Amino acid sequence: MSAAARHGLRVDAVLIQAVIAGALSFAHLHDLAAAAGQDGWKAWAYPVSVDLLLVAAWRRLRSEGPSRMAWCWFLVALFASLGANVATAGFLDLADPPALLRLGVAGWPAVAFLGGTLLAHSPSAHPEPEPExxxxxxxxxxxxxxxxxxxxxxxxxxxxxxxxxxxxxxxxVPARPVPAALVDHARKVAADHRARTGAPIDPDTLRSRLGVPPHLADAIAAQLT
Structure with missing residues (x-):
């Protein structure tokens, strides 16, 4: 069997595993919401909300680097998903769920709305470039x-x-050195661009992603090569 065929089988196995795990977690969240009194379409909306918050937090971590807010909401969504998997494994009586579980399920929409809004609209902190x-x-x-x-x-x-x-x-006149924090952030942006497109990032794209002047983008790109 060729290396390409083995690589394809490995990717397919990972995708199948991800689909199975996602389906099981989705079903557990639905069963927990239904046991807490959320019937009909509302029980199906809870796993969608948890998964979307988890994906939004992970995307923020991948695109803009680690931050306390992104990690906080990622752990909140992960705890909600993991808690549903554990709760439906027989540790709780779903026929008579405790009041604390009902309270958590009822308050989840407000928590998810707050987390999604902060992740989508909070500006990321970038060090201001020094003027040349x-x-x-x-x-x-x-x-x-x-x-x-x-x-x-x-x-x-x-x-x-x-x-x-x-x-x-x-x-x-020698230009001032580019701040190390800005170079590190540019390396993460360049790595994410290469992972998504398969090609190195160009100075124009780097400038638009970082929001810096052209001469500063050229200086950063020179340090990335």
Whole structure:
């Protein structure tokens, strides 16, 4: 069997395992909600809400890096899913569920709405890039200033056979180093772009993802190569 065929079988096995685990967790959440008094379509909405909050928190962690808020809501959704799996395994009498379980199931929609809103609309904290220092232009000197008889300063014309004076340019001012935190965040964005598209990220896409000026995006891209 070729390596490509073995790789395909391994991916298929992982997908099948994920589908089975998701279906079992979905059914356990439905049974727990139905036992807590949520009948009809409401019992089916609970597992959808828990899974969506779990996916939203995980996507925030993958796209923008670890954060306390994303980890908090990821653990809340994971606890709700894991708790339903344990509760339906015979540890609780679903025919007569405790009042605390009914309270938790009844309050879950408000908790899920708050978590989803914060994950979707809270801005991510990025370090502000330091402004690049302005460079002062230096004009080239083509003539020498010499005092005349009256003491005023006049420009002496260059000799006709003399070669033209070389143009004096200002020494290049080294740009300030890019903050390490911004470079680390750019590496995560570039890795996520490569994982999704299979190609390295270009400076324009990096600039739009980070929200930085073009010259700063070019400096970050140079450090990523």
């Amino acid at each position: 220092p302005e460079r002062e232009p230096v004009q080239s000197a083509t003539a020498l200033a010499v005092p005349d008889a009256e003491g005023s300063v006049a420009e002496a014309p260059a000799a006709p056979d003399a070669p033209p004076a070389p143009e004096v340019t200002a020494p290049a």
